[in-house]
Amino acid sequence: MSNVETGADVGRGNRPLSPHLQVYKPQITSVMSAFHRITGVGNSIGAVLVAWWFIAAATGEGAFDFINGLLTSWLGHLVLLGFTFSLCYHLCNGIRHLLWDAGYGFELDQVKTTGIMAIVAAGLMALGLFIVGWAN
Amino acid sequence: MTMLTPRARVRGLGSAKGGTEHWWTQRLSAISLAVLAPFFFIPFAIALGKPWVEVVSMYKHPFNAIVAALFMLAVFHHMRLGLQVVIEDYIHAPALRTGLLIAVKLGTLLLGFAAAFSIAMIAFTV
Numbered sequence: 310m311s312n313v314e315t316g317a318d319v320g321r322g323n324r325p326l327s328p329h330l331q332v333y334k335p336q337i338t339s340v341m342s343a344f345h346r347i348t349g350v351g352n353s354i355g356a357v358l359v360a361w362w363f364i365a366a367a368t369g370e371g372a373f374d375f376i377n378g379l380l381t382s383w384l385g386h387l388v389l390l391g392f393t394f395s396l397c398y399h400l401c402n403g404i405r406h407l408l409w410d411a412g413y414g415f416e417l418d419q420v421k422t423t424g425i426m427a428i429v430a431a432g433l434m435a436l437g438l439f440i441v442g443w444a445n
Numbered sequence: 446m447t448m449l450t451p452r453a454r455v456r457g458l459g460s461a462k463g464g465t466e467h468w469w470t471q472r473l474s475a476i477s478l479a480v481l482a483p484f485f486f487i488p489f490a491i492a493l494g495k496p497w498v499e500v501v502s503m504y505k506h507p508f509n510a511i512v513a514a515l516f517m518l519a520v521f522h523h524m525r526l527g528l529q530v531v532i533e534d535y536i537h538a539p540a541l542r543t544g545l546l547i548a549v550k551l552g553t554l555l556l557g558f559a560a561a562f563s564i565a566m567i568a569f570t571v
Contacts, residue, residue, distance in 0.1 A: 349527045356520050359489075360560040363517065366500055367563035373497040381494050389493075400482055403475055410472060442490040 337424045345402050348395040355392035393438055397431040467526060474523040478516070484508075485516040501567055510568040514561040521557030525549055 333339070358380070365372040379385050405427050408414050414423050488509050492500045504510050528549045536542040 346531060350531060353524050353528060356524055357556060360517060360521075360556045362493075363504075363513070363560045363567075364563045366497065366504070367566040370497045373500070377494070377497070396486075400479060404479060407472065407475060407479075438486060438490050441487055442493060445491040445495075 337421055341402060341424050341427070345399065345406070348399040348402075351391070351395040352399055355388075355396065358388070358392075393435045394431070397434040397438070398428070401427040401431040401434065467529075471523065471526040474519050474526065477519045478523060481512060481516045481519065484512045489513075504564060504567045507568070510564050514564040517560035517564065518557050521553040521560070525553035528553075 358376075362373075362376050362380070365376045380389060402424075405414070405423050408423070414420065488503060492503050495503075504513060529546060532542060532545045532549065536545055
């Protein structure tokens with residue numbers, strides 16, 4: 310009844326507070342969820358670079374050579390490396406989210422299994438893209 | 446006792462004037478992107494790092510051009526919806542929040558249109 314006495318949020322009664330992020334043990338569920346957002350924001354930066362690349366290609370050879378030079382520099386390669394992993398993770402974990410939206414895979418063991426599957430698939434997918442990129 | 450008119454209750458829209466539209470379009474764009482992803486990223490990975498003449502000739506192919514233009518439009522739509530939620534969740538200062546939401550909405554519209562238009566330009570003219 311302490312909440313009623315203090316007058317703060319009368320309706321909630323004596324229910325426990327939601328566990329606070331800083332004292333709650335990180336788990337595959339919460340960490341993967343956070344990474345979905347982080348990679349989503351990261352992919353936004355990648356999307357801007359891809360758009361820039363296309364716009365430059367339409368503008369002309371000079372504009373294209375500039376962005377191509379940026380992306381093929383060592384820093385550009387580092388950004389592309391991160392972008393590839395970020396993208397593959399967001400895609401694989403996104404499919405997991407779509408399955409949840411359709412009503413599948415809510416059991417705790419399934420959530421863990423599909424989580425590991427998404428991470429492994431994302432790693433393989435990124436590796437595949439690197440091979441395609443390097444071989445050509 | 447509800448303050449809604451019978452018609453408003455049937456439509457299921459509250460004072461936000463929007464129901465599941467945001468959620469639903471985010472999922473639709475996600476499915477579109479997941480399906481298009483291999484058809485966009487494999488040619489893109491091949492083209493990346495190649496000289497201008499080769500990149501342009503690759504994207505003159507109608508399949509590559511159409512997939513790339515659709516992918517860019519879907520990407521920036523999906524990005525707008527995602528970044529909107531992130532801003533709404535973490536940015537609480539009203540002016541900054543509204544400013545960022547407007548910037549994201551207009552910025553993604555501009556980039557999506559400019560990228561799709563550029564791909565069409567490559568296919569038709571360059």
